[in-house]
Amino acid sequence: MTGAVPAGAATTRAVRGRAGVVYGAVVAVGVLLAAAACSSPSSGNSEPKADLGTRAIRPVEGCGTTSWTDPADLAPTRTPARCRPGAPAPRPVPQTRKLTIATGTLSAEYVAPLQVALDKGEFKKEGLDVTLKVLPTPDALPLLAKGDLDALWAAPEAAVMNGVRGGFDIRWVAGNFSPDPRSRSGLWVRVKDGESADRVEMAGRKMGTMIGKGSVIAYPMEKALRKHGGGLDKIQYQQLGSADVLTALQNAGVDSAWLLDPVWRRVADRPDYAFLGGQPLGEPLGGMLYGPRLLDDDVDAGVALLRAYIRTINTYFAADYKKNAMFVTYLAKLLGTDEAILRSTPSLHMDWEIRAGTTDRLQSAYRAQGVTQGDALPERDTVNRSLYEEAVGRKGP
Template identity: 80%
Template sequence: MRGRARAYPVVVLTAALLASAGCSSPYESDSEPKADVGDRTIRPVEGCGDTSWTDPADLSPNRLPARCQPGAPPPRPLAKTRKLTIATGTLSAEYVAPLQVAVDKGEFKKEGLDVTLKVLPTPDALPLLAKGDIDAQWAAPEAAVMNGVRGGFDIRWVAGNFSPDPESKSGLWVRLKKGESADRVAMAGRKLGTMIGKGSVIAYPMEKALEQHGGGLDRIQYAQLGSADVLTALQNGGVDSAWLLDPVWRKVDGEPGYAFLGGQPQGEPLGGMLYGPSLLNDDVDAGVALLRAYIRTINTYFASDYKRDAAFVSYLAELLKADEAILESTPSLRMDWEIRTGTTDRLQSAYRAQGVTEGDDPLPESRTVTRTLYEEAVGHRP
């Protein structure tokens, strides 16, 4: 999500990704990667007890995210330092903060990991992840990812990132037309500004919001814009609706002529860490170590309402190169490393409504999600 996103049609993109990765489908059945809990010893972890895991089937909006004690799970350094590259669309968004803090505070180094965060948009990162040229991707299981997995990419969603605070208005915003009010908006035919275009995970929550206002994913127009351009286009009339993230929505909140129609479901992360074959299969110890450092960072620095600490907000603003006042004005994200049951099913349903998925049947969760790595990191044996 940096600068100007590239406007790749998802289906065409997938074919290009498969060609560049040199992949043919290895799947004869719904197989798990080698990082299966049955292949590894799961030990209790100091500082991680009953609260370090929640039932994936719990979709309650008020579900408390899993937590260990601060400083837990404790480091278990690898015998030899491992250099890892994590691709991310941006280094300035708040949802990337745990990775930035983990690097800055040395949490990855405590595990024997030399981690580089590299800014790459999803279209550029996916074939590199599939080939093992990068080790992980901080992104989301978007349509291009699902199509890549269907075509043979050995990629799994292995950890969540966040869900919104109930007070957040990150989500679908619209410019009201004459005579419209926030509870009566005609969305059919509107032009939507988005950084990803069709095939983004926002299709799932957006579908719910549109259905309440006479629209639908197949009844709106899409304008793919750079991250810095979405708000500007909404304000100057280039688009008449947009998906605005924290803290961008603060720029229009309370302004006349704008309405918030809905956002990401509470308690359900829609993105996070994606692994390719290098951490799923070739070096699972490093894959677990990376998640252990990430989880420890959440438990130590982001366990609750981290924005109550003014000094920490200042630190984050400097680290993310963000406006401190704007950062402070939005609620804390609910950082959450777990993945809910059925999320990729719901995402694929929305992608089908947009017409951007390949194949008639959705991929089963066994082909899209692996929870065993973060479960091992906190000592939970299913």
């Protein structure tokens, strides 16, 4: 892991610039709510104008029955939606649009589809002049809600839910990835005497994490902890730098830690460590978030942006893309990361769709951590699938 982007940084980088690999932004809930109170959101919690009932949906060549899956399908073996390579074909907007997408990093593998789309000219084919800007999620959200940013490549974290509850017109509009079954990126624990990997008592243990409370990993952590006598409210959190998490676990500074690719390989073959669980298979926990400009004011550009993103997945990331040695070399250079490290972990399952109920499950975990209050927001206030459905020619549920 290289140096993480400092909290509060707002740095615009060239596409080939380097940034630290981070899984999600550290959430500043209080600051976000204050910003929400001061901002002027466009439409509060109303349904965005991109509803399929108000726009003509046309069949899309190359995107047939495999270009959509039932959102209620939570099977870990679900095959992600796919069109043919090169589909959906570009349908450029009449006049070039300048769009800015904020992201916490430019070097993480889950950002690769955006990087490739920019490098291969897929956004340009849609008449879009796209800039990727490195910006932590708490800093980006108020700007997204006000229209100063067009999109955010992140996740529906607690800060996002609190922002929407406070009046931000923001929706999760496309997924990003789910892990390969061979990956063991996730929650690792040091096994005590008398314990086995099948049963570890987690209540009261200290967890080292670079993410902190309010991140989407609260959901998979909760699932893993409850299998082992713990819970998000029964453990202690110690926030650490990305380079310190593994060291603290190995030196017994913490009892457990959320280890990312490829760090977990350092303990994978040792009997004194156990893997308790990671991100659910087949269920993306992040991706593209839109603000009022692309949700309401310029839906054509919003659909075009997702069309370019989806076409990039279908063309370059449809299957096990790491089997292509030349593409891995290209990707490592584009991301500014070590090629050997990139090869050492399995390919991500790139997936633009959003599963039903994901934001419900996330909010349940956030409440367990004490970072959100009140009733859970209904999915209609947090998710909008209509833009990617329009991009692939899917007409209604």
